[in-house]
Structure formats: structure tokens, C-alpha cells
Amino acid sequence: MKFPEAKYSYLIFLIFFVVNYSFAQENYIVRDITFIGNDTISSDELLARVEHYATGWFADNILFEDPFKFTQVIFERDKERIIKHYQRQGFINAEITDVNFSADDKSETLEIEITINENKPIRVSKTNFEISGNKKIDSIENLKSELLLVEGARFIDEKITNDKNKITNYLINEGYPFVKSDYSLNIDTADNSVKITWQIDAGLRSEFGDIKIEGNKRVEESLILNKVTFNEGDIYNGSALDETQKRIYKLGLFYIVSLSAQLSNSSEKKIPIKIKLEEAPQFNTKIGLGYGRDEKFRASIDQRWLGFLGGARQLKFYAKHSSLEPYHIRLNFLQPDFIWDLTNLSVNNFIIRQTEPGFTLKRFGADFTLQRPIFFDISASIKYSFERSTLDTNSISQVERLKFNINEIYNKSSIELGLERITSDPVFDPDKGSLSSVTLHYSGLGLRSKYHFFRPSIEYRKYIETIDRLILAFRFKAGTIFSYDNDNFIPYEERFYSGGSSSIRGWSRAQLGPKDNEGQPIGGKSIFESNIEFRFPLFWIISGVTFLDYGNVWSSELTFIADELRYASGLGLRVSTPIGPVRLDLAIPVFEGRAQVQYFISVGHAF
CATH class of the missing domain: 2.40.160.50 (membrane protein fhac: a member of the omp85/tpsb transporter family)
Structure with missing residues (x-):
């Protein structure tokens, strides 16, 4: 009868020892966290997912970082985060099989070693498209090879989100601005595989409608419309809106350029487009003051005239003084869309005095650049320049x-x-x-x-x-x-x-x-x-x-x-x-x- 009592006493002692040993490490400074068995996911990636972090002498004394003190409750959450991250990466059966603590009671520091069994990941066995309404979109089959989750790929949560966005954007650029896409997963746990079925409601194929421009007080509407990359009646394309926005913004005449499709009614074949603008000031002056080891004290003034001689032309005046350039004066004329669309002509006239450590020189001339x-x-650019230089031979x-x-x-x-x-x-x-x-x-x-x-x-x-x-x-x-x-x-x-x-x-x-x-x-x-x-x-x-x-x-x-x-x-x-x-x-x-x-x-x- 005494043997069972001794047995239970031993078990109670063992549990008490383990629990107390774990909590005895509370508030110890974490000096190192290592992983064993993480063959696919790097230690750095896992460390980025947990709250505990290790610090050393450099972090404590040079970067003045606060050391992280071990907390059992937080550590349990960290283990859950590690497993969830593995599951998001396709390892649904990953597990932490062991945790080893190495404590230094004298310095109250702790090293943690975590052993992981990744097990086999889930891989994609097949990808299908189901398009509602018996609509046939032949080109969508070509999209399969461009998806991240193709046959044989490891299933990753982030990749299926990226693939969903890619499918949606592809169909928007094919003229389906009202497209809705979703997916279903058929997981075979015995085979560690998943079949992905994409369910697509493409909606009505649409065209660009009329274009409305707001906010252009000084800039002519014809100049803005010249940068639009689509015409009314063209098949709707989201990329064309992005490209148009870039082209208008590169004119340098606006602070804000916003293009929006007026998607109010999914049954409308023609989609109106609104271009909303905020013009930059026609005249702008910037004054700069500073100091640098090479240039010493420097001062500059930069003046800009937008719409010079009409259109998108710009005239800039720049002047600067520093020890390396006692004077640097430049007058620049910019003509966008010179001869060809997107081709800029820049004409610079300059007069400069240079005082470098090995020479002193005066320069004046002009250059002409096509870009x-x-x-x-x-x-690409091509520049022709002519200048007349006067060298101080005593320098x-x-x-x-x-x-x-x-x-x-x-x-x-x-x-x-x-x-x-x-x-x-x-x-x-x-x-x-x-x-x-x-x-x-x-x-x-x-x-x-x-x-x-x-x-x-x-x-x-x-x-x-x-x-x-x-x-x-x-x-x-x-x-x-x-x-x-x-x-x-x-x-x-x-x-x-x-x-x-x-x-x-x-x-x-x-x-x-x-x-x-x-x-x-x-x-x-x-x-x-x-x-x-x-x-x-x-x-x-x-x-x-x-x-x-x-x-x-x-x-x-x-x-x-x-x-x-x-x-x-x-x-x-x-x-x-x-x-x-x-x-x-x-x-x-x-x-x-x-x-x-x-x-x-x-x-x-x-x-």
C-alpha cells in the first residue's frame, strides 16, 4: 500500500519541478534563439514572426536596445505563431517537438533551442477555371502558366491571394471591370495535395465611355487629352488608366492626377472616365542654404515658370554658390513631346566657375538633350554640348x-x-x-x-x-x-x-x-x-x-x-x-x- 503513495509523491514532485524550473526562467534576458529542423523556412523568417528576440553586447551597448526578458505566456503565443506561419506556408502538419532552455542563473540570461518537425507540405495537384453563365473567355487558359500556384507548387496562403489579384486584374484589362473571382480548395490529406478551382463571374464586357476633366484652370484640355492612351469605344483596360495617369503627371504641371472609372452600374456597356487634377503654381521659387565638407557653405535659388510660351513648356533659372563653384548659373528650357510623344527636348545655357583641388576653370556654353x-x-538620351573653357594655368x-x-x-x-x-x-x-x-x-x-x-x-x-x-x-x-x-x-x-x-x-x-x-x-x-x-x-x-x-x-x-x-x-x-x-x-x-x-x-x- 505504501508503493502507490510513493509513486504519486514522485509524480507530484516531478510536475512541481518542471513547472517551477520553467517559471524560474521568467524575466531572464534572452541571449539566443535557435531552430533545429527548419529545412524550408529560415531562422530569420521565423524570428520575424515571434515577440521574443535575442540581444547581445553590440545591441545593448552601441544600439542601446532594451533586452527582451523571457515570459512563459508570451513564449506559448510565440510557439503558436510559428506553427501558424508554417501552416500558411503549406505545412499544415508542422509541429514543435522539443524546446530546450539553457539558463545562466548567475547572469540571469537564457538561450532557447526550438526543434521543429516540418512534415510534408501540401502541393497543388490541379488548377481549374469555372466561368459563370457559360461565358467563354479563351485567353484565360493562357493565364495558368503565369500563376504562382501551378501544378507541383507548394501551397502558400500569400500566393493564392496574389493569384486572385492577378486573375482579377487580367480580366479587368480584358474589358471586364465588374469581374468577381473566388476559389475553392479540395485538400487530399492522404496525398498531401490540393486541387484549386477558380470560380469567376466576369460580368459584362465593357468599353471606355466619355472622358470628363476637372481641375484644369490654366492648362488646356487638349494638352491633357493628348496624354490619354485610349479612345471612347475601346475595350476597357485598367492598365490604360495607369499609363495615362503617369503620362499626365510627367508633364510636371500638376500636383495631383487622379483617374477613376465611374463603375456605378454593372449593366452599363460604356464606362465613363473622370480625370481629376490639381495644378501646380505657374511660378515657383526655391531657395537653398547648406553646408558640406566638400562644398563648405552653399546657397542656391531655383525658379520655375510652368506653361512658358503656352502648353507644357517650362523655363527654369538656377544659380548656386559654393567653394567648389563660386558661381554656377544655368537657364533651362524644356519642351515635352518634341516631335514624338514622350520625347523631351532640354536646352541648357550655362556659365560656371570651378575651383577643384587640382584646377580652376571658367566654362560657358550650351547643351541640347533629347530624352x-x-x-x-x-x-535613352542623346546630348550635344558646346562650351568654351578658360583654364587658370597657375592652378x-x-x-x-x-x-x-x-x-x-x-x-x-x-x-x-x-x-x-x-x-x-x-x-x-x-x-x-x-x-x-x-x-x-x-x-x-x-x-x-x-x-x-x-x-x-x-x-x-x-x-x-x-x-x-x-x-x-x-x-x-x-x-x-x-x-x-x-x-x-x-x-x-x-x-x-x-x-x-x-x-x-x-x-x-x-x-x-x-x-x-x-x-x-x-x-x-x-x-x-x-x-x-x-x-x-x-x-x-x-x-x-x-x-x-x-x-x-x-x-x-x-x-x-x-x-x-x-x-x-x-x-x-x-x-x-x-x-x-x-x-x-x-x-x-x-x-x-x-x-x-x-x-x-x-x-x-x-x-
Whole structure:
């Protein structure tokens, strides 16, 4: 009779020990959370779904993050979140099979190890379309291959939502603005498969009706209608509305451009369209003041006249003063839709004085640019420029002054071809997308152009948002110059220079690359630069960056020597403002022995 009592006493003790051990870890600081068995879903993705998070010395002492203290109630919810996330990813039988706690009672810290059994996921066995009313839409079968959940794909909740939107948008663009779509799932748990049946009520196929424009007080209606990509009676297409909105907005005459289909009656064959506008002021003036390490104090004024000489033409006046440009004055005329639709003509007249570390120069002239989009967000441009330059020969290298027969005054007649693709967003503080550009510049097109050279260059930037709003930003730039003159001389202002706030930040402006025997920068004919930045939030509107820059400039064309790359690393702070981040960067060359720390203050990211 005593044996059962001892047995029950042991069980009570065991339960009491387990419960008390678990609650003894309450309020311990979580130092690490690891997963075992998560072969399909990454640990980072799982950690993003739970409340508990681990912190270390860097987060505690540099980022000043509050450590997360373990709470059993919250942890139970976290386990539920993990399982629900797996189920949304198609693993309906996923389970947590073990949890191991490693506690340090002295420091009151905790490490958590979670073991997961994913089991087999649900995969799509078949996809069907059922269209109500015996309506036949032949083209919809072509849509099957474009869906995310095709035969054999793992079923994921988010993907079926995306597929539903894709089907709806496809039919709207086929002329069915009143379409309704839904789906049913037939799950075979024995086979771990699902059959998806799409149920579609397409509604009446419609056409564009009349177009009504509101809010244009100054801009002529004909100018707006010229940007509309559809006509009354055309089959209704939602993409045509989006494209029209973009075209009207790119005129630069409006603050707000809104297009809406008046879908009041599902039995109407013709759909009226309303274009609602808010015009920008005809005259606008912007004044800028600032300070930067390279430019020192700077001031600028930018004036714009919309509708100059009628239509969408614009006239802009720009003037700026800084230590690098004691005066920079520019008058710009813009003519949209020059000859062809979407082709813009820009005419610039300028007079500039440059005072760079290696030269001082006065420039005046004009350039003419044609620019238009071509395909896949790529725009092409061709620019002709003529300028007359006056070089202060006392400001340049004495060695080069003796080596070359350098004219104090010379002409440059040039042509430049460019391709550019920009998908980065937002404009001032991008966290996604990229920028790609290719430029081909040739100088020496008659008009007594003194120097003859060809300068191709490329640049690429990429922005990726990873976990916890951490942004990985990457940039590289490369270029070279070929001279076609007997003395191989390239004008100082056309050479490549490196170093500065938007370049290799371990060196001040133009100080990385070839120099004369007096240490004065003389630029080069080949350049390679690359920058890697990690951008992370700190608190309020303050964020931080760590970065690695590397590159160099070489005297000869087509010269890129890996062993001669120079490196710099550093830290920075960013303060968010409506016009972009104000930044402070501290950088130091690495592998250079004793080196001076460089600091840069400026507005906007380095790239």
C-alpha cells in the first residue's frame, strides 16, 4: 500500500519541478534563439514572426536596445505563431517537438533551442477555371502558366491571394471591370495535395465611355487629352488608366492626377472616365542654404515658370554658390513631346566657375538633350554640348604645364549617348530597387574643338531591405578615357577623380589617385569605385550606417589593377528630413598604416 503513495509523491514532485524550473526562467534576458529542423523556412523568417528576440553586447551597448526578458505566456503565443506561419506556408502538419532552455542563473540570461518537425507540405495537384453563365473567355487558359500556384507548387496562403489579384486584374484589362473571382480548395490529406478551382463571374464586357476633366484652370484640355492612351469605344483596360495617369503627371504641371472609372452600374456597356487634377503654381521659387565638407557653405535659388510660351513648356533659372563653384548659373528650357510623344527636348545655357583641388576653370556654353523612355523602365538620351573653357594655368600641376602645350582657352564640341534605368524608391531614402546607367561621351566634333577623346562609363546601385529594417546598399562605378590626340592630353575637368563625400570616403575630395611630385591631384584615365553600406534605424528619426569603400584611379586607359585598390571603412549617422537625410560620416583608410580620419557633413546619402 505504501508503493502507490510513493509513486504519486514522485509524480507530484516531478510536475512541481518542471513547472517551477520553467517559471524560474521568467524575466531572464534572452541571449539566443535557435531552430533545429527548419529545412524550408529560415531562422530569420521565423524570428520575424515571434515577440521574443535575442540581444547581445553590440545591441545593448552601441544600439542601446532594451533586452527582451523571457515570459512563459508570451513564449506559448510565440510557439503558436510559428506553427501558424508554417501552416500558411503549406505545412499544415508542422509541429514543435522539443524546446530546450539553457539558463545562466548567475547572469540571469537564457538561450532557447526550438526543434521543429516540418512534415510534408501540401502541393497543388490541379488548377481549374469555372466561368459563370457559360461565358467563354479563351485567353484565360493562357493565364495558368503565369500563376504562382501551378501544378507541383507548394501551397502558400500569400500566393493564392496574389493569384486572385492577378486573375482579377487580367480580366479587368480584358474589358471586364465588374469581374468577381473566388476559389475553392479540395485538400487530399492522404496525398498531401490540393486541387484549386477558380470560380469567376466576369460580368459584362465593357468599353471606355466619355472622358470628363476637372481641375484644369490654366492648362488646356487638349494638352491633357493628348496624354490619354485610349479612345471612347475601346475595350476597357485598367492598365490604360495607369499609363495615362503617369503620362499626365510627367508633364510636371500638376500636383495631383487622379483617374477613376465611374463603375456605378454593372449593366452599363460604356464606362465613363473622370480625370481629376490639381495644378501646380505657374511660378515657383526655391531657395537653398547648406553646408558640406566638400562644398563648405552653399546657397542656391531655383525658379520655375510652368506653361512658358503656352502648353507644357517650362523655363527654369538656377544659380548656386559654393567653394567648389563660386558661381554656377544655368537657364533651362524644356519642351515635352518634341516631335514624338514622350520625347523631351532640354536646352541648357550655362556659365560656371570651378575651383577643384587640382584646377580652376571658367566654362560657358550650351547643351541640347533629347530624352525618351524606350522599354522596361529604361530611358535613352542623346546630348550635344558646346562650351568654351578658360583654364587658370597657375592652378594646375607645374609638371604637366611643362610636359604639355596646354592652352589657356579652348573649345569643346561633344556628343553623349546614355541609357538609364531607375527603379529605386523612395527617391530621397531608397530601401528597394536599383539604378543602372551607361554613358558614352565623345569630344572633338568640329567647331575648333581642341581635344579629341572617348569616355565610356557605367554605374550600378542596388538597395535591399533585409530583416528589422536593415538596408543593404551597394554601388559600383567604372570608366575609362581614350585620347585621340598625339600628346594624349585629357582636359583636367574631363578626367576621373576619386575621394570625397560621395566617393571613397577615406580620402578627401580628389585626393585618391594620381598626383604630381608636389602632391597635387591630376586625375586619371581609368576609375573603379565600389561602396557597400549597411543602414539601420537607431531611434526616432536617427539612423546609423557602417560602410566599406574601395577603388582607385589610374593614369592609363583600360587600367584596373586589383592589387592597387585602396580601402576605407567607417561609421555614420543620418537624420531624416523631408528633403532627404542629413548625414555625418567618419571614415579612415585601412591597410595604410597611420592615416587621418576623414569626416563629411552633407545632405542626402552617399549614393
